[in-house]
Amino acid sequence: MAITSFNPPVRTLMGPGPSDVHPRVTGAMARPTIGHLDPAFVGMMDEVKTMLQYAFQTKNQLTIPVSAPGSAGMETTFQNLLERGDKAIVCQNGVFGGRMKEVVERCGATAIMVEDDWGKPVDPDKLEEALKANPDAKVVAFVHAETSTGVQSDARLLCEIARRFDCLTIVDAVTSLGGTPIRVDEWKIDAIYSGTQKCLSCTPGLSPVSFSDRAVDVIKARTHPVQSWFLDLNLVMGYWGSGQAKRAYHHTAPINSLYALHEALVLLQEEGLENAWARHEMNHRALRAGLEAMGLSFLVAEDYRLPQLNAVNIPEGVDEAAVRNKLLSDYSLEIGAGLGTLAGKVWRIGLMGHTSDMKNVMYCLGALEAVLMEMNAPIETGAITAAQQAVA
Numbered sequence: 001m002a003i004t005s006f007n008p009p010v011r012t013l014m015g016p017g018p019s020d021v022h023p024r025v026t027g028a029m030a031r032p033t034i035g036h037l038d039p040a041f042v043g044m045m046d047e048v049k050t051m052l053q054y055a056f057q058t059k060n061q062l063t064i065p066v067s068a069p070g071s072a073g074m075e076t077t078f079q080n081l082l083e084r085g086d087k088a089i090v091c092q093n094g095v096f097g098g099r100m101k102e103v104v105e106r107c108g109a110t111a112i113m114v115e116d117d118w119g120k121p122v123d124p125d126k127l128e129e130a131l132k133a134n135p136d137a138k139v140v141a142f143v144h145a146e147t148s149t150g151v152q153s154d155a156r157l158l159c160e161i162a163r164r165f166d167c168l169t170i171v172d173a174v175t176s177l178g179g180t181p182i183r184v185d186e187w188k189i190d191a192i193y194s195g196t197q198k199c200l201s202c203t204p205g206l207s208p209v210s211f212s213d214r215a216v217d218v219i220k221a222r223t224h225p226v227q228s229w230f231l232d233l234n235l236v237m238g239y240w241g242s243g244q245a246k247r248a249y250h251h252t253a254p255i256n257s258l259y260a261l262h263e264a265l266v267l268l269q270e271e272g273l274e275n276a277w278a279r280h281e282m283n284h285r286a287l288r289a290g291l292e293a294m295g296l297s298f299l300v301a302e303d304y305r306l307p308q309l310n311a312v313n314i315p316e317g318v319d320e321a322a323v324r325n326k327l328l329s330d331y332s333l334e335i336g337a338g339l340g341t342l343a344g345k346v347w348r349i350g351l352m353g354h355t356s357d358m359k360n361v362m363y364c365l366g367a368l369e370a371v372l373m374e375m376n377a378p379i380e381t382g383a384i385t386a387a388q389q390a391v392a
């Protein structure tokens with residue numbers, strides 16, 4: 001049989017990402033491809049950098065999108081800041097802290113782990129103890145918004161502690177950027193990375209990063225070159241460098257993906273960052289009221305819950321995979337499964353970026369209620385009314 005064009009089904013993406021892409025973003029992506037050194041393109045690159053500074057709330061000059069997904073942003077921060085023999089304190093309270101450990105070790109550095117239960121935030125006291133026990137640590141790394149559990153850690157406090165011990169900080173903001181407050185300059189974060197596919201309403205495949213001047217000085221003073229040629233920021237800056245300097249070819253930029261990011265950031269500016277955070281919070285409140293009215297509960301204590309990623313305990317006796325499959329087949333609605341130790345224990349319902357919308361909250365609650373009722377799960381009705389009342 002001849003293979004023909006691929007036409008994906010239209011889904012509502014309410015899992016841990018990717019989330020729904022705004023139609024203006026997909027529209028921007030379809031614009032004509034031009035050269036990566038075309039003056040028109042170079043002008044757009046500067047605008048992307050300026051708008052990323054706004055999204056991260058920073059004046060950091062080194063604020064760019066890495067041409068690859070969030071994991072490449074993670075690699076960029078660790079590979080550029082760590083050298084063989086260095087020591088990094090990695091806080092782990094879910095899947096992505098574990099990935100950080102692997103990356104640290106592949107840099108030839110040592111990872112000192114500070115572990116917390118999955119579903120709990122990073123414990124600042126444990127970090128402080130680890131710093132006292134390891135005065136030679138160079139870096140403290142943690143995940144701001146743990147997508148695997150729906151937990152938010154106190155980035156401001158963790159960075160403050162790290163700074164007291166003269167450590168650089170690396171913050172994973174893949175799921176937080178655009179969805180919940182991040183203030184890179186105010187919180188004195190040294191290196192931060194994110195992804196485009198979550199709260200920015202954009203397509204997957206790019207990783208915004210930002211580095212403080214202090215971090216840039218460390219990168220410039222390295223004794224050995226960064227192991228990865230592609231991610232070596234000393235080289236990448238030849239292409240993404242300051243507006244006046246002549247740009248040189250480093251790699252062929254993903255032109256159309258950058259149009260998409262540009263449009264997503266224009267959308268963020270139009271809405272206003274604080275309004276975007278408030279929208280995520282409000283839709284979370286509605287979803288939460290609806291789920292609780294059904295009798296469902298959350299994995300994470302209220303104070304640490306991420307508005308954009310809701311980890312919901314699976315009721316007794318319910319076949320969680322069957323529920324997800326039915327939501328996908330009958331309602332074209334994707335919600336996420338549990339990851340790692342939470343596999344089979346929670347669903348992860350995302351309300352990120354363009355997905356974070358009251359219409360999707362209502363759609364998800366209605367579909368979930370219908371599916372659970374059909375499976376004779378022990379739930380109550382009235383979720384839609386409860387959700388509506390929570391934000392009335």
Ligand code: PLP
Nearest residue numbers: 069070071096147172174175195
């Ligand atoms: N860090 C966190 C917290 C994530 O949620 C993800 C992806 O879901 C990543 C890192 C990796 O990003 P990507 O899948 O875009 O490589």
